[in-house]
Amino acid sequence: MRAGYASFSPAVRLLLVNQFGINLGFYMLVPYLADHLSGRLGLAVWLTGLLLGLRNLSQQGMFPVGGTLCDRYGYKPLIMAGCGLRTVGFALFGVSSSVPALIAASVLTGLAGALFNPAVRAYVAVEAGERKVEAFALFNVFYQAGILAGPLVGVLLVAVDFRLACVAAAVVFAVLTLLQARRLPSRRGTAEGAGRPVLADWKEVLANRPFVAFSAAMFVSYALSYQVYLGLPLELRRAGGGQAAIAVMYTFMALLAVAGQVRLTAFAARRWRPEQAIVRGLAVMGVGFVPVLLAAQFAGRPGDLPYGLGVAPAVATAILLTAAGMLIFPFEMAMISTLGSPELTGTYYGLYNAFSGIGILLGNLASGWAMDVGDARGFPALPWLLLLIAGLVSALAVRRLDRAGRFLAASYPDRVRPETVG
Numbered sequence: 290m291r292a293g294y295a296s297f298s299p300a301v302r303l304l305l306v307n308q309f310g311i312n313l314g315f316y317m318l319v320p321y322l323a324d325h326l327s328g329r330l331g332l333a334v335w336l337t338g339l340l341l342g343l344r345n346l347s348q349q350g351m352f353p354v355g356g357t358l359c360d361r362y363g364y365k366p367l368i369m370a371g372c373g374l375r376t377v378g379f380a381l382f383g384v385s386s387s388v389p390a391l392i393a394a395s396v397l398t399g400l401a402g403a404l405f406n407p408a409v410r411a412y413v414a415v416e417a418g419e420r421k422v423e424a425f426a427l428f429n430v431f432y433q434a435g436i437l438a439g440p441l442v443g444v445l446l447v448a449v450d451f452r453l454a455c456v457a458a459a460v461v462f463a464v465l466t467l468l469q470a471r472r473l474p475s476r477r478g479t480a481e482g483a484g485r486p487v488l489a490d491w492k493e494v495l496a497n498r499p500f501v502a503f504s505a506a507m508f509v510s511y512a513l514s515y516q517v518y519l520g521l522p523l524e525l526r527r528a529g530g531g532q533a534a535i536a537v538m539y540t541f542m543a544l545l546a547v548a549g550q551v552r553l554t555a556f557a558a559r560r561w562r563p564e565q566a567i568v569r570g571l572a573v574m575g576v577g578f579v580p581v582l583l584a585a586q587f588a589g590r591p592g593d594l595p596y597g598l599g600v601a602p603a604v605a606t607a608i609l610l611t612a613a614g615m616l617i618f619p620f621e622m623a624m625i626s627t628l629g630s631p632e633l634t635g636t637y638y639g640l641y642n643a644f645s646g647i648g649i650l651l652g653n654l655a656s657g658w659a660m661d662v663g664d665a666r667g668f669p670a671l672p673w674l675l676l677l678i679a680g681l682v683s684a685l686a687v688r689r690l691d692r693a694g695r696f697l698a699a700s701y702p703d704r705v706r707p708e709t710v711g
Contacts, residue, residue: 293551294427300416300474301424304409305431307368307465307473311405312435314461317443318379318454325451330386340395347399348406349646356407356639357487360632364412364476367635369469371405374398376462383455401462407642411635412476414626421623422563426554429618430547437543440536490636499695500628500637504644506686507567507621509679511645512652513574514614517542520656520672521603524581528599538604542611553612554619563620564691568684570617575680577609578673585663586670628696 294302326337359367378398385391417424446454495501517538525534557566584602629637656672663671690696 293423297420297424297427298416299472300476301413303468303473304413304416305427307469308409308428309431309435309438310461310465311372312432313439313442314375314379314458314465316436316439317446317461318382318458320440321443321447321451321454322382325382325447326391329451332388336388340391343392344395344399345646347396348402349399349643349650351400351403352407352642352646353491353636353639354487355403355405356411356635356637356642357490358404359408359411359635359639360490364408364415364635365469365473367408368405368412368473369466371401371403371408372462372466372469373401374404375401376459376466379455379462380459383452383459403639407635407639410622410638411626414622414638415476415631415634421626422554422558422619425619425622426551428622429615430550433543433546433550437540437547440539490633491640494629494633494636494640497628497630499690500625500641502690502695503624503628503687504641506683506690507571508644508648509652509683510571510574510617511648512656513578513676513680513683514610515649515652516578516656516676517607517610519653520660520676521581521607523660524585524603525600528603530600530603534600534604538607541604542607545608545611546615549612550615550619553615557616557620562691563624564687564696566620567617567624568688568691570613570615570620571680571684571687573616574610574613575677575682575684577606577613578677578680580605580609582670582673582677585673586668624696 294305297305323337323341326332326340327334332340355367355371374397378394378396378401381390381394381397385394413424413428414421442457443454446457521538522535525538528534557569561569580602625637625641626634656676659672659675663669
């Protein structure tokens with residue numbers, strides 16, 4: 290992996306480190322935010338949920354705006370602006386107890402992600418050129434490493450004082466802002482300064498049928514992958530695993546991604562075209578729900594089973610979902626850039642992120658409904674069965690688009706040279 294990292298330009302290497310820092314700062318604070326708001330500050334649970342929801346809504350809803358802005362004004366200013374806003378937002382969480390200030394902190398924290406998220410991905414895609422898939426494989430390694438390290442650092446800081454965690458997270462983003470200002474080369478989108486309205490850019494993207502078809506086919510995958518934050522923790526709690534089991538599950542997921550991402554991408558790149566790798570990943574994602582499906586339907590209540598057997602199905606599903614995501618992610622990110630036009634790369638990533646956010650929202654509503662109905666009707670496997678079917682349908686949809694030649698209109702300059710991966 291070290292050789293692969295060193296083979297990229299300084300800009301790509303800095304963006305990889307930047308992504309590690311982003312996730313480090315985010316995950317050292319956000320997992321403990323709900324407890325701080327409802328526990329230490331004594332806010333009502335509904336108000337805590339509202340504040341967390343505002344953070345997510347301001348990020349997901351503003352992704353298209355962030356993508357368009359980075360195309361018009363360059364990637365570097367948006368990355369710096371996003372890191373700067375998150376510095377302010379996290380600092381506000383540490384010093385505020387009034388609801389208006391906490392609302393401002395939530396909105397600023399979410400808006401920050403909407404600014405730097407599409408810009409970072411667009412910059413990596415443009416800068417990596419023919420090596421997009423390799424670059425995004427390494428990107429996911431640094432991404433997952435930040436997820437792994439963040440909560441571990443955060444739990445130590447929160448144990449001392451929640452405000453200390455806020456300050457530390459704000460300092461991380463302040464350092465990232467200065468680092469981008471001094472070391473990140475300016476990369477200007479070719480749409481910069483374009484006189485046409487923003488809506489014209491979005492209309493052009495939405496008129497790109499291969500991109501829209503791909504986004505629609507991938508829509509479900511985000512609802513499936515998000516079950517590691519919704520359905521699987523609930524299963525672990527039902528099995529009597531508690532917070533310790535959930536923490537172990539997330540640790541295994543992050544370690545798997547860090548250790549295996551580059552090797553898995555190299556393996557897939559040698560054997561399959563990007564579309565084929567995505568199809569296989571989606572199929573694995575759907576089949577990954579078989580362990581919890583079988584356990585829910587035939588093993589009785591998880592809490593009645595011995596501890597190890599009770600938590601094993603959920604952990605097995607989490608590992609399969611992680612492996613599927615590792616297989617999909619680099620090829621998926623490269624595909625977005627390939628299907629889009631170079632002058633609107635950021636807009637494509639922004640709109641795609643917005644689509645995925647809607648997928649997560651609808652998927653959470655559907656899976657939550659299925660859990661309630663399944664429990665009430667004596668069919669606890671219902672949500673897992675629906676997720677299994679959804680994953681296979683998504684895989685079939687991408688396969689049909691590939692066979693119909695819907696992706697052939699775009700050139701593929703980024704066909705991976707397998708010998709350079711890793």
